Amino acid sequence: GDPFKDTSxxxxNILLKVMTIVSLVFASAFV
Known part of the structure; x- marks a missing residue:
């Protein structure tokens, strides 16, 4: 169907995973 819908x-999901990993790394670094 729509290429934008297929890729978005x-x-x-990848962006959310990356942001979660980055936030965990920063949290562990500050703690």
């Missing part, structure tokens, strides 16, 4: 889903 997985891209958002």
């Amino acid at each position: 889903g997985p891209a958002m």
Whole structure:
């Protein structure tokens, strides 16, 4: 179907995972 819809889903999931990992790394670094 729509290429933007097909790519926006997985891209958002990857972005959320990256942001979660980055936040965990920063949290462990500050603690």
